[in-house]
Amino acid sequence: MDDCIFCRIVSGDLESDLIYEDDDLVAFRDLNPQAPTHVLLIPRRHVSTVNDLGYADAELIGRLVLAGQRLASEEGIAEEGYRLVLNCNREAGQSVFHLHLHLLGGRRMKWPPG
C-alpha cells in the first residue's frame, strides 16, 4: 500500500513520533492532537476500516485496545481517565483509511463524544 501514509509510517518511509512498536502494532502521536495525550495505535498490516476486520482478527484488535491501555498507563493518565475511539468511514470522520485507534486523555473529555 504505497499510497497509505500509515503503511509508510510502519515501513519507516515516513517519519513519525513513534512511542511503541511490536510485531503487529505501531503507536505514534497524532500530528493534530485533540488532548494533551493523543496517540494513534495501528496494526502493521493494512486494514482499511473496522468493517474489513474478520473473526480471525479478534485477538489483533483486542491487543490494539490492550496496547492503548498500557500506553495510557505509561502516559500517566490511566487512573484519571482516557478515551479510546475507533472511527469507521465518512460519517465518523475517518480520514486515513488504515484502521487506527485513538487514545485521548490528559483533560476532561466531553459528552457526547463528538
Added chain:
Amino acid sequence: MDDCIFCRIVSGDLESDLIYEDDDLVAFRDLNPQAPTHVLLIPRRHVSTVNDLGYADAELIGRLVLAGQRLASEEGIAEEGYRLVLNCNREAGQSVFHLHLHLLGGRRMKWPPG
C-alpha cells in the same frame, strides 16, 4: 455484583432494550442516546474498566469490537459510518463501572470526540 446495573441487565433482573446476546456479550440501546443509533456492548462478566483487562482478555475485547461492527451493519450505518468509544475512568466520563463499548452512528460525528 448485585449493585452493578449492567450485571443486573445481564442477569435479566433489570429490563433493557436488548438487541444482541451470545455466551460472552450483551448489547442494548443506551437510555440517553447521543445519536440515532446508540448501542452499548458489554461483556457478561463483570470487568470494571479497561484498566482491569489482562492479556488473556484480548480475544474477548476484540469480539466486543467485532460485535459492534456487526450491529452497525444490522443498524444500516456500516457504510455511512459509525464511531466506537471506550471510556475509562472519570476524566473520560465513565459513569457505569462495568466496561462498555459505545456504538454511535446515524448522524455526522464531530471532531474532537468530546
